[in-house]
Amino acid sequence: MIYKIPTRFEEITLVVKVYTYEPITLRLKVIDSDQPNTTFTDRTKVVDGESIFYVRMPVSSKDVLVYVYNEDNGNMQSGQDNTFIVDSITKELLEKKLEVIDLGNAYVRSFINFSTRFCYNAGSLPTGNYQSDDKQFVIKYLPIIEDNGQEQTTPARIDIDNGVIEVSKKHFIDYTIPSRMAILQHEFSHVFLNDNVDDEVEADLNGLLIYLGLGYPRIEAFEVFAKAFHNAPSELNRKRYDTIKNFIDTFENTNTYLYE
Amino acid sequence: MDKKKLFYIGLAALGVLIVYSSTRKPELEEVKGTQDQKSFDNSILPTQLKPPYKMAEGDKFPTLNTKKLVGISFKPRFDSMY
Numbered sequence: 561m562i563y564k565i566p567t568r569f570e571e572i573t574l575v576v577k578v579y580t581y582e583p584i585t586l587r588l589k590v591i592d593s594d595q596p597n598t599t600f601t602d603r604t605k606v607v608d609g610e611s612i613f614y615v616r617m618p619v620s621s622k623d624v625l626v627y628v629y630n631e632d633n634g635n636m637q638s639g640q641d642n643t644f645i646v647d648s649i650t651k652e653l654l655e656k657k658l659e660v661i662d663l664g665n666a667y668v669r670s671f672i673n674f675s676t677r678f679c680y681n682a683g684s685l686p687t688g689n690y691q692s693d694d695k696q697f698v699i700k701y702l703p704i705i706e707d708n709g710q711e712q713t714t715p716a717r718i719d720i721d722n723g724v725i726e727v728s729k730k731h732f733i734d735y736t737i738p739s740r741m742a743i744l745q746h747e748f749s750h751v752f753l754n755d756n757v758d759d760e761v762e763a764d765l766n767g768l769l770i771y772l773g774l775g776y777p778r779i780e781a782f783e784v785f786a787k788a789f790h791n792a793p794s795e796l797n798r799k800r801y802d803t804i805k806n807f808i809d810t811f812e813n814t815n816t817y818l819y820e
Numbered sequence: 821m822d823k824k825k826l827f828y829i830g831l832a833a834l835g836v837l838i839v840y841s842s843t844r845k846p847e848l849e850e851v852k853g854t855q856d857q858k859s860f861d862n863s864i865l866p867t868q869l870k871p872p873y874k875m876a877e878g879d880k881f882p883t884l885n886t887k888k889l890v891g892i893s894f895k896p897r898f899d900s901m902y
Contacts, residue, residue, distance in 0.1 A: 564851045569866050595860045619869060625851065638850055648845050674872055681871040684860060689875040696882055698875070705897075717897035723884045743898050750896045751884070758896055792899040 561628050561638050563649055564593060567620035571654040571775065574615040578628060580644040583608035589627040590615055597683025599736045600624060603779055604631055607644070616654060616777045619680050619737060656775035657811075667752045670694050672770065675748070679740035682732045697748075700726045713791045718747040720757050738771075738780035739787075745770045760796065761803050768804065772811050781808060 565574070576588060586607050592598035601615045629635040630643045638646075662668055674692035678685070678699055690699045705712040705728045715731035718724070725747045732740055745767035750757055753766040764785075771781060785804055789797040862871055 562851050564849050569869065594864075595862075622864065637852065646848065649848060650846060673868070676868065677870060677872045680869050681862065684862070685871055686874075689879070689881075690872040691875050691879070691882075692872065698881055699872075712897065714897035714899045720896065721884065722881060724881060746898060747896075760896065763896070788899040797899070 561636070561641075561646060563626045563628075563646070565624050565626055565649055565651075567617070567622070567624050567651070569622060570620055570651075571618050571656075572620060573652045573654050574613075574617060574624075574626070575648075575650045575652055576613040576615065576626065576628065577610070577647040577649075578607060578613070578644055579610050579647055580607045582643060584643050585631040586611075586644060587627070587629055587631050588613050588615070590617075591625050591627070592621040592683075593623040593625045594621060595681070595684055597733050598680065599683075601738070601777060601780065602736055603783075610647075616775050618654060618656070618775045619676060654775045657773045659773075661770050661773040666694075667696065668770065670696055671745075671748050671752070672774070674699075675741060675744040679737050679744065682727075682729075682735075682740055687729055696723075698724045699744075700724060701729055701732075702726055704728050704730050715788065716743050716747050718750050720751050723751045735784070736780055738776040739784035741774075741776055742767065742771050742781050742784045743788075761800055764800055764804055765807055768807055768811075772808065778808050778811075 567574075574590060578586060580586065583606060585604050587602075587604045589602045590600040592600070598621065600617050600620065603613075605611065605613065626649055627635060628644075628646050630641055633641050633643065661672075670692050674697050678690060678701075682701070685701060687701045687703055690701060691697065705714060705717065705726050712728075714728070715735070716725060716727045719726070725744065727744075735743075746763050747767075749763040749766035749770075754762045756762060768781060772778070782805070785801060789801055865871075
């Protein structure tokens with residue numbers, strides 16, 4: 561089932577209430593109704609009876625299309641799939657925690673603006689070099705990231721000599737907006753927030769603080785890190801995942817800056 | 821009818837209207853397929869969502885001016901392979 565919901569570019573939380581008649585895996589996907597390759601969330605959940613999906617949307621489009629379907633049956637119109645019903649889709653205020661973000665830092669303010677605009681439009685932007693309004697930040701949007709002609713598995717990386725971020729369009733085009741944001745905040749943190757530029761865990765936590773403070777979904781943060789670590793399993797990445805999980809779990813009680 | 825009575829009737833009607841509209845389930849508009857996304861025009865976007873500036877040939881890259889400058893060539897990557 562696909563529902564069209566007017567969101568008027570507002571910051572909102574979409575509340576999707578569903579009911580299933582048996583335990584099934586439901587897929588919920590929220591996409592921009594106009595811009596291609598622009599997904600606000602794409603998640604699944606095993607539901608038995610009544611359940612609610614909360615979709616945090618710090619950015620939204622004019623209208624969104626909400627897909628809800630039984631993963632086993634695929635997407636069907638209402639009346640064709642009798643395993644579940646969509647009871648309601650409503651909009652609520654988005655809860656943010658801007659006080660945990662150091663908005664007094666001009667770099668942070670500028671990068672949030674730049675990365676938000678890049679991530680929202682990455683599905684339709686051509687490859688090339690993009691610059692922030694204050695000319696402090698550059699993203700090289702590349703078809704793929706290469707080293708000596710060899711394609712790299714990473715979706716993004718930052719050059720600590722000049723702060724230029726390289727992004728793989730091949731990866732980003734399929735990623736949700738929150739996933740793109742989580743990755744870019746991580747890369748930004750390496751050079752502009754970390755005390756130790758090559759400390760991955762410090763960049764994870766500094767980046768997540770901005771991401772979560774802006775109100776982006778917790779679930780997408782888990783997924784993007786899990787996806788990246790799945791492609792590059794290592795002891796460091798296992799440690800990173802455990803630290804990230806613990807940080808997100810306790811975020812609601814965290815009110816301190818992790819960076820200056 | 822005196823003005824005081826009219827005021828309270830109006831107030832009660834407003835209260836009923838607020839309760840009704842806050843508990844009313846919005847109608848869901850089901851659509852049959854995805855929209856035509858080929859004709860997307862980003863000029864409709866508000867300022868905070870406009871695409872960032874695409875650099876032209878010859879535009880200069882920024883010089884790094886952070887609190888810590890590191891003089892080694894190193895590119896930390898999201899999946900930390902190295």
